[in-house]
Amino acid sequence: MQDEGGNGGRGDDGPGMPTSGMDQAFLALERELTVLLRRARATSGEMARAVHPDLESAAYGLLARLDETGRLRATELAAYIGVGKATMSRQLRALEHLGLIAREPDPADGRAWLVHLTDEGRARFRAVRDARRVAYVRQLADWDRDEVAQLARLLHQLNRGGEG
DSSP: OOOTTSSTTOOBSSTTOBOOHHHHHHHHHHHHHHHHHHHHHHHHHHHHHHHOTTOOTTHHHHHHHHHHHSSEEHHHHHHHHTOOHHHHHHHHHHHHHTTSEEEEEETTEEEEEEEEEOHHHHHHHHHHHHHHHHHHHHHTTTSOHHHHHHHHHHHHHHHHTTOO
């Protein structure tokens, strides 16, 4: 008789590799996160192109962070997103070229620059974000508001796990 994992009911991942209930929970988590992340990458690309047809999907998260925080140094953005300075510089140049962000000298340190959304960048980003929020409301219409809040809290907790 096969179990759902197709391993003959052994409760393992293969020969000599028993899995506990905790292992199964982590396997289920990994599987669901993989699906979520795959869908998120596709959605991020769609949302980025809705902001501007030439926008890279990875840049959408930068716009979201800048909308959230206002002005930030490129190094702060790079640390938050988890990319190197060279990658961040390239992405910021592209966003600046598209007119979505602007740079200004940091008054606290004349050697550094602060990055912020332009009025055009903010308007375009918020229009797309608001449309996506409507889609989330529709998709989760059958969920209790407390469940939505719990999911947001747990995802926030998971995301903070990578911060030092």
